[in-house]
Structure formats: structure tokens, C-alpha cells
Amino acid sequence: MSILAPAWTALFYLVAAVCFILALKGLSSPRTARRGNAIGAAGAAVAVVTVFLSARLENIPLILAAIAVGTALAVPVARRVQMTQMPQLVALFNGVGGGAAALVAVLELGHSGDSWVRLAVVFTMLVGAVSFAGSAVTVGKLQELISTRPLLFPGMPAVMVLVLAGALTAGGFVVLTGSAGWAGALLVLGLAAGLLLVLPVGGADVPIVISLLNAFTGLAVAASGIVLGNVLLLVAGTLVGASGTILTKVMASAMGRGVAGIMFGAFRGGSTAGSTTLSDRPVRSSSAEDVAVQLGYAQRVVIVPGYGLAVAQGQHTVAELATALTARGVDVVFAIHPVAGRMPGHMNVLLAEANVPYESLRELEEVNPEFANTDIALVVGANDVVNPAAKSSPGSPIYGMPILEVVQAQQVVFLKRSMRPGFAGIENELLHDPKTTLLFGDAKDSLSKVLGAVKIL
Amino acid sequence: MDAVTLLTVVVLAVFVGFEVVSKVTSKLHTPLMSGANAIHGIILVGAVIVAGQADDPWLLAVALLAVVLATVNLVGGFVVTDRMLEMFGPRKTARPGGSAGAGTGRTEEEGQ
Structure with a gap:
């Protein structure tokens, strides 16, 4: 169909382009992000309607069917x-x-x-x-x-x-x-x-x-x-x-x-592979009850969530644990590494899903100076983002990456599934540090046990 | 359209693109990436044009495949971005700082 004159077509495309600019602008701030995304979608809708009204097109039923197929494929996946x-x-x-x-x-x-x-x-x-x-x-x-x-x-x-x-x-x-x-x-x-x-x-x-x-x-x-x-x-x-x-x-x-x-x-070449052999040096493992005591009688706890927390779907349990500790008078904050999870900003999405308020989230530069007067750093399913190798071993694939300096805290507790290294595939020296204790198990199970034990302290 | 006009458009768009995201907080990196990703799904317009001009069944089949792929990118991108941003809603920012995670699980039910 060629219902629209070229000038109108150009005008509607301009509207769509402005919508996209507003969408990107809106996505830059938490307050306006959702509206920004909706504006972008509206712009896309304007553009697609415009092309049908302006270009001389054959096969329109088939094209509409293809769009329906694409929508039917994408929406359920995106929603679920x-x-x-x-x-x-x-x-x-x-x-x-x-x-x-x-x-x-x-x-x-x-x-x-x-x-x-x-x-x-x-x-x-x-x-x-x-x-x-x-x-x-x-x-x-x-x-x-x-x-x-x-x-x-x-x-x-x-x-x-x-x-x-x-x-x-x-x-x-x-x-x-x-x-x-x-x-x-x-x-x-x-x-x-x-x-x-x-x-x-x-x-x-x-x-x-x-x-x-x-x-x-x-x-x-x-x-x-x-x-x-x-x-x-x-x-x-x-x-x-x-x-x-x-x-x-x-x-x-x-x-x-x-x-x-x-x-x-x-x-x-050379640098990124290697250094991945698991050492059999001893680590100190602990029980959920001991971890609960450590946490419950601390003054200040920093929780470092990582991808393991997300995989175990433990974000709701960790939020509950933070509430329980706060109720006991413990000062609890979450330290969010910019690339915690699998994508920059991913952990913020996951914790937002679990209703953790923004105010208790700390970014890397904010929280690093505070580790020195932190009693316990509780690392839940994170590894690479706290690995001191990023500062100390120039050969390491993560060398130069800013890390959360949990090593500065009085004590470090890792909730980990196994001794398996993180996504970067390198071992973490911190696990063998004398002030580190480990609680092995699925992050959600471990958190539930610790939470249960904190509640009866 | 002549080359100079196109170049003008490109150069201006580059600057706008640089400008709009330069101050984004790292909290929103994932939704921003996802939203930008949805925007390039507008290639759907191009796919519709080539499908509408295809005069050979094979070319039409390829063009319709492009329409399907572009629709997945466009529609899926906006839907998934919205789902992420739904969780950054104002309800949570309004809550006082001490009560970390109070009402855990509630948003999940409301959000579905």
C-alpha cells in the first residue's frame, strides 16, 4: 500500500527515531527506565505500521504471519x-x-x-x-x-x-x-x-x-x-x-x-590459560550453626552475592537473612561488584527481584574502604570478584580487574558449592587464608540453614 | 538521499548515542544493554521491505525468515527489558533502608 505520502513517511520515521533516543535516555536512570523502554516500544510500533502504509509491498499476509510467528516465539521466552x-x-x-x-x-x-x-x-x-x-x-x-x-x-x-x-x-x-x-x-x-x-x-x-x-x-x-x-x-x-x-x-x-x-x-597467547590446577591444600570448613553464631554476634556484616546465589535462586533467602540480622541489630549491607553475576549490573536485577532495597546496596568504590572495619564478609556463591589474584598475580586472566577487598575484613565466610573455581577458571588463594571459613553446599540450602540457626540464637 | 545528508545524519546520531548513555549508573547496565538490543530489532522494517519486494519463492522464504528473526529481536527485546525494569519499580526505593528484604517474595507474585 502507498497510503502515506513520502513526507509523512519521513515524519513518522522521525517520530520513531526520537522515541529511540528518548528510550536510551530514559534507560539511564532508575526512575525513568521503564517509561523509556515503553517509549522505545511505541516508536518501534509507529515505524512498523509506517512501513506497511508507505512501501509498495506484496505478500502482506505472509509477512504478517511471519511477524506473528516471531512474536509467538519471543514473548513466552521473554516472559518466563x-x-x-x-x-x-x-x-x-x-x-x-x-x-x-x-x-x-x-x-x-x-x-x-x-x-x-x-x-x-x-x-x-x-x-x-x-x-x-x-x-x-x-x-x-x-x-x-x-x-x-x-x-x-x-x-x-x-x-x-x-x-x-x-x-x-x-x-x-x-x-x-x-x-x-x-x-x-x-x-x-x-x-x-x-x-x-x-x-x-x-x-x-x-x-x-x-x-x-x-x-x-x-x-x-x-x-x-x-x-x-x-x-x-x-x-x-x-x-x-x-x-x-x-x-x-x-x-x-x-x-x-x-x-x-x-x-x-x-x-x-600464554597468559589466560594455565594456573587452573586445583590444589589439595587444606581449607577450614564450618557448620551452618557456627556461621549463624559468627553472623548473629557481629556488629557489621557485608554480604557479597555472586552468580552461585542466583543459580541456586537464593536471592530471596539472602534477603530474609539480611532482615533477620538487621532485626538483631547487626549492620548489614550488600556489596555489589559491577560484574557480579554474568553481566554488568546483573546482580542489581536479581536483588531487585528479591526486594532488597537500594539503600543497602553498596557499589565497589563505596564499600572497599569499609571492609577494614567489617567483622564478617559473607561471600555467597561469588569467587572471581573477590579473588586477590586480580591484584597480586600479573599472569592471571583477571589481573587488573577491580575486586571487592573482602580480604580486609576480620573474617571471611564463603558459602560455596564446591572447591570448583569461578567462571574465569582460576583458583582463589583466599579460600586457603587462615581467616577464611567455608560452608559447602547449595547457596540456597546453606542460607536457609544459617537463617534457621540465626532465628533461634 | 545524497551522501552528504546521510553522513550528516550519521555523525549527529553518533554524538547523540555517545551522549545519552555516558552517565548511566552501573546498576542499569543490564537493562540498558537489553533495551539498546531491542532497538536494533527495528531491522524488522528492512526485513518487511525486502519481503514485500521478493518476487521469487526462495527469496521470499529467506526474507520471511529475516522477518521472524527481526521480530524475535524487537518484540522479545522490549518485553524482557520491561520485565527487568518492573523489578526496579518505585515501591522498593520508597522503603526505609534498615528493613532489608522485608516482604520478600511479594513483588515476585505481584510482578507475574
């Missing part, structure tokens, strides 16, 4: 997913977006006579394919379907160089000739590049990669805007590309890493 699995889902949604952009570009190749436009086609295909394959690997790593340790094989850097050179060659032929065969080769090489780029990334750095691939998909969408001559795609994609890049940098610096170091660190 556990908060702990949020990073996987974001990565998944990002990957399919990248895939869609690559497919759109492939299909437009036949319509693009101009070699500048074909350059945009090549860019969209390559970046979209990298984002799709890379996101698939991050989902695999986060679901632990594949190893969270950096995966490397001998000669990998050389293979990567060959793949990139091949992709550039194929891309060059596509620009010059518009050949579908070369376009197919480009797509395959793009997928290979995505795999090779993300496989060597260690588990601890996966969140940064998700954010980076998010920015990549944004750029692919922006380039598809040039391919289709659609300003909305260009603006929306560029917005996401730019904001995603900034967000990636902010997160990387919260982890004390450079983005380039994360992406290519494993290629430079």
Missing part, C-alpha cells in the same frame, strides 16, 4: 526466562537481529546497482554474520554448553588472518561484480570470523563481548539503512552502535580491562 539466564537471552536476541540484518543485505544485493551501496551490503553481511555467530558462541558459553575457558588451537591467529583476508577478498568481488556466489562465500567467512573471534574469549570477559556484539549489530543495521535508503534504520542502528560502544568501554573499564585486550588477549 529466569533472571539468572538474562545474559544468554540478550545475547540470543542480539544474534538473531544480526542474522536478520545479514539476510536483508543479501536479498538487497540484486537491487543495488551502485558500488557504494554494494559496499554497505558487504559491511552489513559481514558484521551481521560475525554478530550472529559470535552471539551463538556467547550463548553456548553462558549456558555452559561449551567450555567457558578460552578455546584456542595451534595456528588460530593465522587462521583468523586467512579468514579475514578471504572475507575482504570476497567482499571486494561483491562490491565490484555484485555476484551472488561471492556473497555466499562472504556470509560463510563472516560466520567463521564470528566463531574465531569469540571462542578464545574467557568466561569472565563474555559480558563485554555481548555488549560489543550488540554494538556490532547496531552498525550492521545502520549500514542496512544505507542499503535500503531508509533513514530510520540508519539513525537507530547508529544510535545503538554508538551507545553500545560507550557501554562496552564503561564495562571494560569497570573490569580494569581494555576492549582490545579482551578480544585479542588470548591470541597473544
Whole structure:
């Protein structure tokens, strides 16, 4: 249908673009975030209705059916997913977006006579394919379907160089000739590049990669805007590309890493693997009752929640324990590492779900000076974010990451499932420290036992 | 549209993109990433255009696949972001600081 005149079409796309800007702006503050997201969704709805009313389209029933299928697939998953699995889902949604952009570009190749436009086609295909394959690997790593340790094989850097050179060659032929065969080769090489780029990334750095691939998909969408001559795609994609890049940098610096170091660190070799053998040195383990006594008679307790807490769905129990301790006059705060959980800000989402008030959450810079006058640091299912190796051993994959300095506290209690190392795959010296005690078990079970024991003190 | 106009649009969008997220608190990194992720699902507009112009059954099939993927990105992205933000609601900020976790589990029921 072509009900809308081009000027109105452009105007509605402008409305949608402004909605997206307001959405990103709103998402930057807790007060306005939800409204911001709703504005973004409204903008998207305006844009989709506009395209149906303005472009000359065939196959409308089939297109509407495809949209219905996509909605039917996405909504139940988005509504039911556990908060702990949020990073996987974001990565998944990002990957399919990248895939869609690559497919759109492939299909437009036949319509693009101009070699500048074909350059945009090549860019969209390559970046979209990298984002799709890379996101698939991050989902695999986060679901632990594949190893969270950096995966490397001998000669990998050389293979990567060959793949990139091949992709550039194929891309060059596509620009010059518009050949579908070369376009197919480009797509395959793009997928290979995505795999090779993300496989060597260690588990601890996966969140940064998700954010980076998010920015990549944004750029692919922006380039598809040039391919289709659609300003909305260009603006929306560029917005996401730019904001995603900034967000990636902010997160990387919260982890004390450079983005380039994360992406290519494993290629430079040596440093990230190794040092993972479990030592059989003794640790001091304890009972729930002893931990309850330690906590119940402390003046000040800092709880450090980690991903293990989330996996065990223990966020509600830990909130109850904090309440019980507060009722006994113990000063309780939660120390939130910026990358606690599996994604920056993930732990804030999980604790918000359990109704822990903002006021008792402390960020890293705020809480670190307070550990020295803390009686007990209770580390629940966290490991890498308190690992002193980040400060003391330059060879370690987490070296340079700011940590919560629980080692400064009078005593440290770890609730852990096993001696298994954290997501980064390295051992934690702190577990063998004389002031550390461990309570083994599922985080939720241990917390329930400790909570029960605190209540009868 | 001519190249200079497109370039102008891109450059301005880059600055807006940098500006709007530069001051975001780390508490909101996950929802922000998820929300930005939903926005690039607008590739759905592109997928609809190519599907509407496809004149060959195979091309149409590929285009419809792109429509499905883009819809998953767009709709799923906004829904999941909303679900996360639902939990950052004002009810909790209003509560006094000492009573950590009072009423645990309540929001979960209300939120579903």
C-alpha cells in the first residue's frame, strides 16, 4: 500500500527515531527506565505500521504471519526466562537481529546497482554474520554448553588472518561484480570470523563481548539503512552502535580491562590459560550453626552475592537473612561488584527481584574502604570478584580487574558449592587464608540453614 | 538521499548515542544493554521491505525468515527489558533502608 505520502513517511520515521533516543535516555536512570523502554516500544510500533502504509509491498499476509510467528516465539521466552539466564537471552536476541540484518543485505544485493551501496551490503553481511555467530558462541558459553575457558588451537591467529583476508577478498568481488556466489562465500567467512573471534574469549570477559556484539549489530543495521535508503534504520542502528560502544568501554573499564585486550588477549597467547590446577591444600570448613553464631554476634556484616546465589535462586533467602540480622541489630549491607553475576549490573536485577532495597546496596568504590572495619564478609556463591589474584598475580586472566577487598575484613565466610573455581577458571588463594571459613553446599540450602540457626540464637 | 545528508545524519546520531548513555549508573547496565538490543530489532522494517519486494519463492522464504528473526529481536527485546525494569519499580526505593528484604517474595507474585 502507498497510503502515506513520502513526507509523512519521513515524519513518522522521525517520530520513531526520537522515541529511540528518548528510550536510551530514559534507560539511564532508575526512575525513568521503564517509561523509556515503553517509549522505545511505541516508536518501534509507529515505524512498523509506517512501513506497511508507505512501501509498495506484496505478500502482506505472509509477512504478517511471519511477524506473528516471531512474536509467538519471543514473548513466552521473554516472559518466563529466569533472571539468572538474562545474559544468554540478550545475547540470543542480539544474534538473531544480526542474522536478520545479514539476510536483508543479501536479498538487497540484486537491487543495488551502485558500488557504494554494494559496499554497505558487504559491511552489513559481514558484521551481521560475525554478530550472529559470535552471539551463538556467547550463548553456548553462558549456558555452559561449551567450555567457558578460552578455546584456542595451534595456528588460530593465522587462521583468523586467512579468514579475514578471504572475507575482504570476497567482499571486494561483491562490491565490484555484485555476484551472488561471492556473497555466499562472504556470509560463510563472516560466520567463521564470528566463531574465531569469540571462542578464545574467557568466561569472565563474555559480558563485554555481548555488549560489543550488540554494538556490532547496531552498525550492521545502520549500514542496512544505507542499503535500503531508509533513514530510520540508519539513525537507530547508529544510535545503538554508538551507545553500545560507550557501554562496552564503561564495562571494560569497570573490569580494569581494555576492549582490545579482551578480544585479542588470548591470541597473544600464554597468559589466560594455565594456573587452573586445583590444589589439595587444606581449607577450614564450618557448620551452618557456627556461621549463624559468627553472623548473629557481629556488629557489621557485608554480604557479597555472586552468580552461585542466583543459580541456586537464593536471592530471596539472602534477603530474609539480611532482615533477620538487621532485626538483631547487626549492620548489614550488600556489596555489589559491577560484574557480579554474568553481566554488568546483573546482580542489581536479581536483588531487585528479591526486594532488597537500594539503600543497602553498596557499589565497589563505596564499600572497599569499609571492609577494614567489617567483622564478617559473607561471600555467597561469588569467587572471581573477590579473588586477590586480580591484584597480586600479573599472569592471571583477571589481573587488573577491580575486586571487592573482602580480604580486609576480620573474617571471611564463603558459602560455596564446591572447591570448583569461578567462571574465569582460576583458583582463589583466599579460600586457603587462615581467616577464611567455608560452608559447602547449595547457596540456597546453606542460607536457609544459617537463617534457621540465626532465628533461634 | 545524497551522501552528504546521510553522513550528516550519521555523525549527529553518533554524538547523540555517545551522549545519552555516558552517565548511566552501573546498576542499569543490564537493562540498558537489553533495551539498546531491542532497538536494533527495528531491522524488522528492512526485513518487511525486502519481503514485500521478493518476487521469487526462495527469496521470499529467506526474507520471511529475516522477518521472524527481526521480530524475535524487537518484540522479545522490549518485553524482557520491561520485565527487568518492573523489578526496579518505585515501591522498593520508597522503603526505609534498615528493613532489608522485608516482604520478600511479594513483588515476585505481584510482578507475574
